[in-house]
Amino acid sequence: MSNAPTPADSPERAEQNPPSVSAEAAAASAPVSGLQPEASETLIETEVSSDTATVRRAPKYGRFMTLGASLGAVVALVLTLSFTPEQSEFVPVGFDGGQVFGFLLLICASIGLALGAIVALAFDRALARRTTSVGVEHEVAHRVDETP
Incomplete structure (x- = not known):
């Protein structure tokens, strides 16, 4: 099995999809039995970036x-x-x-x-001499500030 990214993980696909919102934040923002969501509830946005890293073994x-x-x-x-x-x-x-x-x-x-x-x-x-380059993904989750 290789460490190469699959087409589903490619950067192009990440750019096509907008940042996702976590399920907890989406469920919290939906009104429950006619109640309005509170102002303290926040949405969480996740950004994914891809990069390459060099990996090599080193002795202790x-x-x-x-x-x-x-x-x-x-x-x-x-x-x-x-x-x-x-x-x-x-x-x-x-x-x-x-x-x-x-x-x-x-x-x-x-x-x-x-x-x-x-x-x-x-x-x-x-x-x-035996170094390899691998693709890495970095996920950053942060709150979305909504202004009414």
Whole structure:
């Protein structure tokens, strides 16, 4: 099924038909059992205009950056656990495992965040080529001011 407007929705047909009046306003303006309509009742007029819009898909940058930072945290954890410091007589170890993980987490999460943003930008550029134009209709309803 396509998004193309049908002949019944075409702008030419909208121009041929006068603006419609809502059923509630028409029923309210008709006299009921010989009573005259009140002055406070209003008619509502609807105007329809057509236009075209460009539609394209875009990636969610926050999700790509969060995924990159998460992968950076996993890499920091793997690096921390894979390289355990050994005590040496010549070089005293100044950092424990938590401190090493913290430093690596800052570095790897920042790099992962940046890489996630770059991947999202690449996807955005690739998806920008596949844009489509669709027809849209805009309806505006407003009161008709009648002067007696």
